[in-house]
Amino acid sequence: MSFLTRILPSFLVSWLFTFTLASLFHSQYVVNQLVNVGVVVSFSDRVSLTLDDWLGLLPTYGAIIAIALAIAFLVTVQLNKKVKKYRTQLFVIAGIVAFAMVLIAIESIMNIHIIAGARGWGFYAQLLAGAAGGYVFSRLTKTNII
Template sequence: MQNKQPRFTKLSKFTRWFAIQFFPAWLVTFAFASLFHTLCVLVNLSALDVFIPWFTWLTTIVGDFIGLLPTYGVIIAVALCIAFGATITLIRWCQQSARPLSALPILLLFSLSGGVAIAVTLLAMQPIMNITLIAGSRGTLGFMLQSGAGVLGGALFGLRSIQKQNINY
């Protein structure tokens, strides 16, 4: 009698990858991007001598998280999928061409790809829609913070992929 593999092996492998690696990385990226956006906007308002009570700061942070989720959250997910997919391909190519990468370069590559994904996304939205959709990214600091959120998410993705070895590099 043969040992049959479960019918949904690929689905369960994808589900494990999604739950263990991608979703936490996306959540960290989106949560920090949303937080940085809100803080940049509120700090700029405060610089104009607008008084904002601390409770308003908290409710605005939560409200922006919920409000940005269906749009910016999805855009970030797509950008990270493309970036991480390209990075996985690059790492596999390096491993197959007798240039194996250790954990640190893999971590750095995923961190860089996360940051670049957010930066490219923000830069691409401007000419397409002729507005800066994420108000918190209008200044240099805001843009860097948004890209930094991508770096954090990419670093988490890299750490999880190194720890769990879910992707055969």
């Protein structure tokens, strides 16, 4: 019962935060690339594109992120039992590794960047979203026994 009342809500909040950041970073990277080639993008178009991307990416990229974070956090919980001193750092690293593995695996398997916002500096922005998600999960579960 502890899982359903403590861990799952914390995971869902951290996943939603992580996915929202990743989607936002993706959208703004794509818009920035358009601006770099001379396309004029208004603020309202940026907002509209960002919301459309969030909704469009949720069923696929959102699910992939949820699975990757779940695996990374489960491994980190086990590792944290042995190395308790660096709890927050371990979850931050887990978020980064989860995103790196997903993005590299997708590119290696499909030989394309399925997430356009994960090219160039966008790749590092996606890793930052993973780090933020790991940090949020660590803070939300700090009082829980995991």
